[in-house]
Amino acid sequence: MSQQTQAKTFEVEEIRKDFPILKRKVNGYPLVYLDNAATGQTPKQVMDAIVDYYSNYNANIHRGVHALSQEATDKYEQARIKIQKHFNAEKAHEIIFTSGTTHGINLVANGFSSILKEGDEILVSAMEHHSNIVPWQMLCEKTGAKLKVIPMDLKGELVISKFEELLNSKTRLVFLNHVSNALGTVNPIKTIIDKAHSVDAAVLIDGAQAAPHIKADVQELDVDFYVVSGHKMCGPTGVGVLYGKEEWLEKLPPYQGGGEMIATVSFEKTTYAGLPHKFEAGTPNICGGIAFGAAIDYMNKIGFTEIAAYEQELLEYATKKLKEIDGMKIYGEAAEKTAVISFNIDGLHPYDLGTLMDKMGIAVRTGHHCAQPIMDFYKIPGTVRASFSFYNTFNEIDLFIEGVKKAKMMLQ
Known part of the structure; x- marks a missing residue:
């Protein structure tokens, strides 16, 4: 099933109406919230x-x-x-x-x-x-x-x-x-x-x-x-x-x-x-x-089976797009994983990437993610982490990818 077909079936736009925070802007840009592994957003029903x-x-x-x-x-x-x-x-x-x-x-x-x-x-x-x-x-x-x-x-x-x-x-x-x-x-x-x-x-x-x-x-x-x-x-x-x-x-x-x-x-x-x-x-x-x-x-x-299937498509789509960027290194490529991508770009500090992306309204996490032994294992100071939830969209991933590319261009 294609991303477009799954997205329509999942009715993500209807789900997003339950989350008031997703309507706000950050630094003049629509919020793209990709820090769900730290804290998920709260629907109005809660x-x-x-x-x-x-x-x-x-x-x-x-x-x-x-x-x-x-x-x-x-x-x-x-x-x-x-x-x-x-x-x-x-x-x-x-x-x-x-x-x-x-x-x-x-x-x-x-x-x-x-x-x-x-x-x-x-x-x-x-x-x-x-x-x-x-x-x-x-x-x-x-x-x-x-x-x-x-x-x-x-x-x-x-x-x-x-x-x-x-x-x-x-x-x-x-x-x-x-x-x-x-x-x-x-x-x-x-x-x-x-x-x-x-x-x-x-x-x-x-x-x-x-x-x-x-x-x-x-x-x-x-x-x-x-x-x-x-x-x-x-x-x-x-x-x-x-x-x-x-x-x-x-x-x-x-x-x-x-x-x-x-x-x-x-x-x-x-x-x-x-x-x-x-x-x-x-x-x-x-x-x-x-x-x-x-x-x-x-x-x-909503259904956990449906959530998992949709998030998996978001993960695969984002992973494919990130790998097209020169100098990209993704950490954690297990055969089975949830909708989290940790990455670095050669020669760039993750904090700098995350800071510039925030200026574009894109919320990602940077650092060691309270998992310092993992960073020591890979011999890196930290990563940029994008983590997706069922209320994220393919359009948001496109904005995220463009944000990574812009930040990379500004820092190199």
Whole structure:
């Protein structure tokens, strides 16, 4: 199917009407927003859910008998169930609301600090975001466990044979992303999960970059922990979820102490509440949770199969056009990847390219993308990263390509 036919079938222009920000101009040019891997844009349907909460039933949850509190509680727990069904978790209480992916990873790392011991080993991939590196380094410092790295190759794919060599009876935990934020690589997480389980190691998957493109089934994957952020999925910032198998969540101690996460409190002893409240101390981001549920509804209405197919055509089109530019180097050419392109042009600094493109209204990300080990692997300071979403168009990619060419001409 051609790009033109798919674009018409997908009705992207109708979808774009849901995103007010896409109508604005930047530096006198129509906004071309290609920084979706950092933060996706928010449709008015999600904004409406936020306004509705603060306009009609703003109240604390789980604690009040009055009507507003009960309504807020119902809406918040309904959002939890929406997210449970979306990721196909077996039980609603396996969905823990967090402030985002980083919070979820730190929650799990903190819990394992009481489980790991000196001599244990944990594995992390070479293509992780800093949020999926630093907490495990801190965990090793606390426990005496050893961190080992699953290497990657020049195409931006993990070397599975090396992963198999690293796995042994001392391996307790394996951590990696479902999709690389810097390269777009889709990792073979089912294979990795199964191999890790063969040595009784638990697995945490950072799903932040996958969730906007791929509908993960946590039961089919048999993953132990899966973490995502709402703002990558048309939701607000400051909210995300940790999925954890019930058996693991029961083993881990609370991450924070305070209200809501307790069963009983006295000065002599405190007992903790059951799941999910054990990990949700204090007043949560109630509106954020409800809005995240609305975002899940919005994306499912469009359809993840349809989203993936359209974004793949955007990716292929943009990749083809970029490769026609002299001096172009694309980093991350895995056989399976999402709609992300990281690139440099010979002799030009990525920051300079990104700055000039911004002057033309084109929003791309430059730098190491919180994935500095990847940049060290390629021996580069950083890249320009263009990341596409289902509301982007082929015309926007044409404007992006022209912007790259103009910036290149100005800098050379």
